[in-house]
Amino acid sequence: MLAMNNISKVFRTDLVETHALRDFNLQVNEGEFVSVTGPSGSGKTTFLNIAGLLDDFSHGQYVLDGEDVSGLNDNERSRIRNEKIGFIFQSFNLIPDLNIRDNVEVPLRYRGLSANDRRQRIEKALSIVGLASRAKHLPAQLSGGQQQRVAIARALAGEPRLLLADEPTGNLDSMMARQIMELLESIHSNGTTIIMVTHDAELSRRATRNVHIMDGQVSEINLHEQMQANVAQA
Amino acid sequence: MEIRPILSAMLRNKTGAILIALQIAFTLAVVTNAFFIIYQRWEKINRPSGMDMHNIVTSRVQWVGQDVDYKAEILRDLEALKAIPGVTHVTTSNAIPLSGGGSSRGVSAERTEDTEWTATGSFLLTQDGLDSLGLNLVSGRNFTLNDVVWFDPEVDELAQNVIITQALAEHIYPDENAVGKTLYMNDSELTVIGIVERMHGSWVSWSGLERNMLVPMVFPGSSISYIIRTQPGLTEEVRSQVKQTLLDINNRRVIRRIRVLEDVATSSYGSDSDMMVILSSVVCLLLLITVVGIVGLAAFSVNQRTRQIGTRRALGARRYQILRYFLVENWLITSIGLTLGVLLASAFNYYLVVHFELERLDWFYIPMGMAILWLLGLFAVYGPARRASMVSPAIATRTV
Numbered sequence A: 001m002l003a004m005n006n007i008s009k010v011f012r013t014d015l016v017e018t019h020a021l022r023d024f025n026l027q028v029n030e031g032e033f034v035s036v037t038g039p040s041g042s043g044k045t046t047f048l049n050i051a052g053l054l055d056d057f058s059h060g061q062y063v064l065d066g067e068d069v070s071g072l073n074d075n076e077r078s079r080i081r082n083e084k085i086g087f088i089f090q091s092f093n094l095i096p097d098l099n100i101r102d103n104v105e106v107p108l109r110y111r112g113l114s115a116n117d118r119r120q121r122i123e124k125a126l127s128i129v130g131l132a133s134r135a136k137h138l139p140a141q142l143s144g145g146q147q148q149r150v151a152i153a154r155a156l157a158g159e160p161r162l163l164l165a166d167e168p169t170g171n172l173d174s175m176m177a178r179q180i181m182e183l184l185e186s187i188h189s190n191g192t193t194i195i196m197v198t199h200d201a202e203l204s205r206r207a208t209r210n211v212h213i214m215d216g217q218v219s220e221i222n223l224h225e226q227m228q229a230n231v232a233q234a
Numbered sequence B: 001m002e003i004r005p006i007l008s009a010m011l012r013n014k015t016g017a018i019l020i021a022l023q024i025a026f027t028l029a030v031v032t033n034a035f036f037i038i039y040q041r042w043e044k045i046n047r048p049s050g051m052d053m054h055n056i057v058t059s060r061v062q063w064v065g066q067d068v069d070y071k072a073e074i075l076r077d078l079e080a081l082k083a084i085p086g087v088t089h090v091t092t093s094n095a096i097p098l099s100g101g102g103s104s105r106g107v108s109a110e111r112t113e114d115t116e117w118t119a120t121g122s123f124l125l126t127q128d129g130l131d132s133l134g135l136n137l138v139s140g141r142n143f144t145l146n147d148v149v150w151f152d153p154e155v156d157e158l159a160q161n162v163i164i165t166q167a168l169a170e171h172i173y174p175d176e177n178a179v180g181k182t183l184y185m186n187d188s189e190l191t192v193i194g195i196v197e198r199m200h201g202s203w204v205s206w207s208g209l210e211r212n213m214l215v216p217m218v219f220p221g222s223s224i225s226y227i228i229r230t231q232p233g234l235t236e237e238v239r240s241q242v243k244q245t246l247l248d249i250n251n252r253r254v255i256r257r258i259r260v261l262e263d264v265a266t267s268s269y270g271s272d273s274d275m276m277v278i279l280s281s282v283v284c285l286l287l288l289i290t291v292v293g294i295v296g297l298a299a300f301s302v303n304q305r306t307r308q309i310g311t312r313r314a315l316g317a318r319r320y321q322i323l324r325y326f327l328v329e330n331w332l333i334t335s336i337g338l339t340l341g342v343l344l345a346s347a348f349n350y351y352l353v354v355h356f357e358l359e360r361l362d363w364f365y366i367p368m369g370m371a372i373l374w375l376l377g378l379f380a381v382y383g384p385a386r387r388a389s390m391v392s393p394a395i396a397t398r399t400v
C-alpha cells in the first residue's frame, strides 16, 4: 500500500533544525492495521502527515498505492488525499458551523460528486457509525465519542483505501475509546488499510502490527504481533 | 457551487457579517446619492454660458471726484480700452454676468389685470455688447449705434429695442417667433429685435439664469462696468494693462475687480465646487472604511478558521477552492448588503428630494454603485482569501 525509503524531514526555524524523521523506512501492505507508538516528539505525527500527503519531506522516496508521489504538485496531492485517504484526528476537526450531515459531505463536494451520490454516501456512512438520527445536529451538540464517530463517517464516505488516524482516542474516555476501536476494527475487516498513532498500549495490541518510532526512525517491530499478522495473512 | 453550506455557516456567525452588510448598505446609499449630487454640480458648473468665458476681461470703475462729465469720460475710456493691443470689442454694462450682482426686471408679452410678470436679468450694453460678450445671435438683428440711448434725466428717454435670450423668448412667446414682438416692462413697451442663443445672467443658482434681456443703453453715473473682449491668448496681457490705461485718463477713481470672466464664474460656483470636494472626500472615506471593514472581517474569519481550513485541505480541497470559499462568502455578504442598500439609497434620495429639493436619483446610479462595491469587495477580500488558500493541510494534525 505504501513504501517509504530513506525519508527525512527537517524542520528549520531561525534557531534550530529539528530532524523529525531521518532515513525513515517503512512498508505497509494492503489490508494491514498498523499501530504506531513512540515517545512524545519522536516523529509519529510527522510520519503520518507525510504518509497522508499533508506535508512534504526533505529527502527520500515515497510510493503510495503504486505511485511515486515525491514530485506531485499541490493539486494532484489534494486529489489523492480526497480520493484515496481518510483522516481521523485527535481533536475530531469537525467544522463547528456545519451540521453533521454537511460535515460528512465536505470531502464529497471536493470530489465533485452529484447531489444524489453524495446523499447516498452520507446516509450509508452515518448509519455505519450509528448516527443517522443525528444528521441535523451541530457538532457541539454531540459527545466527544459521537463527534469522533462523525469524523470517521466523514472519512468513510469517501471510501478511502487508506485510513490515517492520529491518536483518535486521545481525547476520549476508555469506554468511548473502545467503541471507536471496535469501529476501526470493523472497517479494517472490510479491507481498508489503517495506520493509527496511539499512546494506548491496549489499543496498540489490537492492531495486526505495531511500529515503534524513536528519534525519527523505526526502532523495533513487535515480533510477536508481526508473526501473528503473518499467520493471519497466510 | 457550495453556496448553501457557505450560507449556513455564515448564518451561525451572523454578527460580523451583519455589521459589514449594514455598512455596505449605508455606503451604497450615501455613495449613489453623493455621486448623483457631484455629477449634478459638475453639470451645473460646466453648462455652456453662451459667452466667450476665457477671452473676456471685466472691471468696475468708481469715480470719487465731483463735477465729472461721465459721458465724456466713459467715451474716452472706451476709446482707450479699445486701443489696447489685443482688444477686439468693449462695452459698458450695468453688471457683470455670473458675478452675483445685477438687476432683474419683470417682463411679459401682454399687459392686463392679471399679467404674470417673468423675472428677467437685465443688461444695459452699447452697440458692441453682443460682440464684447461673444454672444451668438440666432435671429433678428444686432444693435446699431442708433439704437443706443445715453440716459439723460432731463430728456428721460429709454431704449426702445431689445435683444432677448432664446430661453426668455420660449418662455414668453411659446411656439412663436419673438422677433418683432412687443415686450412689456412696467410702463414701457419694448420691441424685440433679435434673439441670442444663450447667455447666463448674474446669479448662478437662480432658476432664471438663462432668461436675460439686453438693452442698448448707458446710464452715465458714478460707477460703471466695462466688458472687454480680447483676442484668444492675449487676455492676460490685456488684463494687466486695463488699470493703468484707465488711470492715465483720470486717476480720481477706483478701478476694481479686473478679472477674466472665467474666474468670475469660478468664484461664483465656489460653493458648488466646495460641495463636490466635500462629497468626493466623503465618498472616498466611506469606500475606504468599507474596504477596511471587509478586509478586517475576512482576515478575522480566516484567522479564526485556520484549523478548519487546514482540515478542508486535508480532506481534499484545492487551494483555489479555499480561495473561492472566501470570495463567495464575501460576495454573499456584499450582495445582502447591496440588496438592503438599494432600499436605503432610494429612501435616502426620497428624503433629499423632500427636504432639500434634490432631483430624483437617475436609476443607473444604483447599479453603478453596486458594481463599484462588488468590485471593491472582491478586491478587499482577495488578500485574506489568498492567505487562507496558503494554509498548510498539516495544520489539521497539530494538537492545540
Ligand SMILES: Nc1ncnc2c1ncn2[C@@H]1O[C@H](COP(=O)(O)OP(=O)(O)OP(=O)(O)O)[C@@H](O)[C@H]1O
Pocket: A011, A012, A018, A019, A020, A038, A039, A040, A041, A042, A043, A044, A045, A046, A047
Ligand atoms: N511545524 C513544526 N515546526 C518545527 N518543528 C516541528 C514541527 N512539527 C513538529 N516539529 C518537531 O518535530 C519533532 C517530531 O514531532 P511530532 O509532532 O512528529 O511528534 P509526535 O511523535 O507526534 O509527538 P506527540 O506524541 O507529542 O504527538 C518534534 O521535535 C517537534 O517539535
Ligand SMILES: [Mg+2]
Pocket: A044, A045, A046, A166
Ligand atoms: Mg503527534
